Amino acid sequence: MHPITALQTEYSLWSREPEDELLELCRELGITFVPYSPLGRGFLTGQIKKPQDFAKDDYRQHSPRFQGENFEKNLALVSEVEKLAKQKGCTAAQLALAWVLTKAPTSLPIPGTKRRVALEENVGALQVKINPAEMAELDRIAPKGAAAGERYPAAMMGSVNR
Secondary structure (H helix, E strand, C coil): CCCCCEEEEECECCECHHHCCHHHHHHHHCCEEEEECCCCCCHHHCCCCCHHHCCCCCHHHHCHHHCHHHHHHHHHHHHHHHHHHHHHCCCHHHHHHHHHHHHCCCCCCECCCCCHHHHHHHHHHHHCCCCHHHHHHHHHHCCCCCCCCCCCCHHHHCCCCC
């Protein structure tokens, strides 16, 4: 047997399930928490404004959070994140990453960066400090369960967090 040293799962402003027990358990046991998709599959960057922004072969076109009314509701959530980011003088992506780092300070988030400009923007999140009032505002904007739609299509949801 070997001790668990890292645990990877989705965590972001709109996928907050790890807050139920996982984050505290990881802290208690000294397990590094590795949140994937801390930018909500790119949606929290504010760069996605309409379903046509996805390539034809992009799997997000089949994800419930990126379809129909869910897309519109989630777009409104991102708009609020963008407003707060603008007030802070950072990007929505930087604010979303800074939020993860504030909520889980010993985590190692892994945003799916493909371009150098995005990498540089993500690194800039390390300079973004979120005060308690801003954290409360983000909790108001994106409380647990705020994201409209499931993370994955129904057939895949049965294997999530097992």
